[in-house]
Amino acid sequence: MAARDPRRVDSDSLSAARADVAADQGPVEADPVPSGGTDFTGIRREFGLPVEFPVPALTEAEQAAVTSESCPARSEATGLPLVTVDPPGAKDLDQAVLLERTERGGFRVRYAVADMAAFVPPGGELERETLRRGQSLYLPDGTVPLHPTLLSESAASLLPEQVRPAVLWTIELDDTGTVVGVDLRRATVRSVAALDYESVLRSFEADAPHPSLAPLPEVGELLRERTMHRGAIELGLPEQRVELSREQGWRLGLRSRTWPEVFNAEISLLTGMCAAEIMLSAGVGVLRTVPEPEEAAVARLRRTAERLGIPWPAEQGPAEFLAGLDPRRSESLALHVAGTGLLRGAGYTAFSGSTPTSPSHAGIGAAYAHVTAPLRRLVDRFCAEICLAVVTGSPIPGWVSERIEELPSVMGNSDRLASRVERACVAQVQSWELAGRVGESFTATVLRTEPTGQAGEVFVGEPPVIARCVGAGSVEGRSLPVRLAEVDPARRRVLFEVANHTPVLSGAR
Structure with missing residues (x-):
């Protein structure tokens, strides 16, 4: 799996829009650690990643797992044939979807999102620990979760055939994909199936999709057209992923997205944009923002x-x-x-009593908020509560209001940590995979050049490596032969060189 599959939030290197959508859609389940090989313990230690939850926080989680059903009144929605669509093996299932055609030629999107407010007592030890973590971190050999797994992978997860508390969004679209109505409420739901992207793809190829997803191609195409019309800036960059080979141990691969994954992500985007409009209309909330390009x-x-x-x-x-x-x-x-x-400049914008001056997300082409991944990302729980209060005409809970101004800092710090951990994992595997191959020749594409003109960053297709290259400073965008000059697994460093250049070991990526 990729370090965060790949939950990229570093807009200096990858598209912030893709990062947010990938995060909403969930991680690939970590493979078993190779029996005799290397692991990522050093990276966990280097970044001070927590190993366990404090005992008081675990105690609260255990109590919440058996008492959540006594939480706020809910609509009965267990009869809706909702399904989850995630990477294979995922257990922290945030969202379940049902797509329906309407009599007027449009579509109705029902989107159930795990209701983590039912499981995290305000002011308790579990809340404090989630504020400290900010989000789940995904390393190739396992997860550092935002919530104890007895919640995120069990009691709160929208597992199939289990009654669960959820925030149920109902979004009405006309035949052009325009939103014509939005409703959300607390509900009890029951997913009828846990699907993955490949199985969904095969079902459509066999002309036998799950009935709850039958309109997905039409809905997805409409939403994609609107994405392009909004001027969303989308970057087609190679997505490195860390994979486990029984013969070779950890290795790098390139991740490709199937159309069911792309279209399913559009539904998450749609929900996040609706949430942003709700909060903007009320003058209170937290947006995920990326400034318009300078x-x-x-x-x-x-x-x-x-x-x-x-x-x-x-x-x-x-x-x-x-x-x-x-x-x-x-x-x-x-x-x-x-x-x-x-x-550049991806971040979170909190506001209360006024509208932010720059509410848009340039990678999406609209105002956008995180509400669809509360099992794995802290801010989603708070934004869902604000939206529920606005739509139902209820006061925003005090535990939400007290934290609004704090959330951008918490999420910004956790985003930066997640990006650093991901880059470290990829760099580590690059150095492991290339160790012993110093002196070999490869074909590379020059991605960018350094101001000095003496070096640049290159992409090698096999294995899919992105690393520094001496002598590649003046041929940006061109393919050229390079030689592997240095590999240092201890420091996670890789250096290539163009012919006739003397290598000087420098920082990795």
Whole structure:
């Protein structure tokens, strides 16, 4: 699995939009640790990752697991044939979906999200521990969870054929995919099936999809069209993942997304955008924000395109330009890497009593909030409570109001930690996989160059490695032969060189 499959939140290196969607859709379950090989204990120790939950927090979780049904009044929705769609083996199931066609030619999206407010007592030790963690961290050899697994993988998880407390969103779409109605309420639900992306894909290929997902291709296409129309900046970058081979141990692969995963992610995006509009209408909430690209960043990208010989019409915006690139060209890969400069400044914006001046998420093309992954991300629990209060006309709970201003810092810190841990895991596996291959030649694509012009960052396709390369500072976007010059697994460092350049070991990635 990828370190966070890949839950990338570092907008300096990857698309913040894709990061948020990937996070909402969940991780791949960690494979068993190789019996005789290396593990990631050193990374856990280096970053001070917690091993266990404090005993008082576990005690609260144990009590909540058996008393949650006594929590606030709920609508009875166990008759809805909701299904979960996640990576194979996932146990922390946040969302369950039901798609229906309406009589007017539109669609009804029912989206049940695990209700973690039913399991985390305000002001208790468990709440304090979740505030300390911020989000679940996914390493190849196991998870550092936000909540004890007796909640996140059992009592609170939307496991099949289990009655669970949930926040049930009902979103009405017309035949163009435009939202024409939104409702949400606390409910009790029962998922009828736990599906994964590959099985969903096969079911459609066999013309036998689960009835609850039958409209997914139509709904997904409509939502994708609206995403493009909004000018969402999406970057087509290689997604490295860490895989487990019984013969070779940990190794790198490239992760590709199937259309069911892409379309399912659009439903999470849709829900998050509806949540943002609810909070903006009330003047209170927490948004996930990415500023619009600065003119200087767009100008730099235009210069890169010109240098690579790729036409960019003056009237065309960066989102449309990037979306139209031919993914088969190495120059396109370099331009998408350069495009990360358009998505800097990802963060969280808290507001109360007024509307934020910059509420938008440039990677999505709209205002957006996290509400669909509360088992794995702290802020979702708080945003769900705000939305419920606004829609039902109830006061926002005090435990939410007291924390609103604190959440951006908590989430920002946990995002940075998650990104650092992910990069460390990938860099570690790169160095393990390339150890013993110093001197071998590879074909690489130059992704970016350093200001000195003496070095750059390259992508090698097999194994899929991104690393520093001496002598690659003036051929951005081109393919060229490189030689593996240095590998240092202890420091997680890899260095390539172009012919006729003397390698100097430097920092990894």
